[in-house]
Amino acid sequence: NAGVTQTPKFQVLKTGQSMTLQCAQDMNHNSMYWYRQDPGMGLRLIYYSASEGTTDKGEVPNGYNVSRLNKREFSLRLESAAPSQTSVYFCASSERGLSSFGPGTRLTVL
């Protein structure tokens, strides 16, 4: 089992560019999440999907969109990247609350 995988691992964007972060899990979990991690601020929830076909906003959803493509995949899209979106992005999946995290994507917006 690969667990939770994310691509890419690193990305540099210019302000205004768009990109999609990909996440997949092979644990048959119903719930999936996107978090961002900034120094001194812990992990903040961007969007989550409690089950296939549903998505909901988290604590910091502005500037992001998500798609729950199927039970395995949950993508995060930045339509017009801003320097404030420079961060480390973690995808996670869970069943009965037990969450497993992906390795993270380190994104820099210049």
Added chain:
Amino acid sequence: GENVEQHPSTLSVQEGDSAVIKCTYSDSASNYFPWYKQELGKRPQLIIDIRSNVGEKKDQRIAVTLNKTAKHFSLHITETQPEDSAVYFCAASISNQGGKLIFGQGTELSVKP
């Protein structure tokens, strides 16, 4: 919505001493409280968790206590070792809201040999 406060933000102990990290939460409906350890450049890893129907849980040198009335929970690490050095995060969630975790701000634990 839920808010989780974590203290202290940094903690330095001597090897062999105990370390305690405390968290408070705001939503009385929260019923699941995990703790994660994150080493530098790595993903968060679950180390222990507790559900609201118990007051304490122990796993070797790690224990977690929960006080539902006061809405706070704590992580206790005994006989600390240098490899315990990492950032620790508490979190809270409500199981019927998709299991989304709301995290505390993190505690950087340093264990000096």
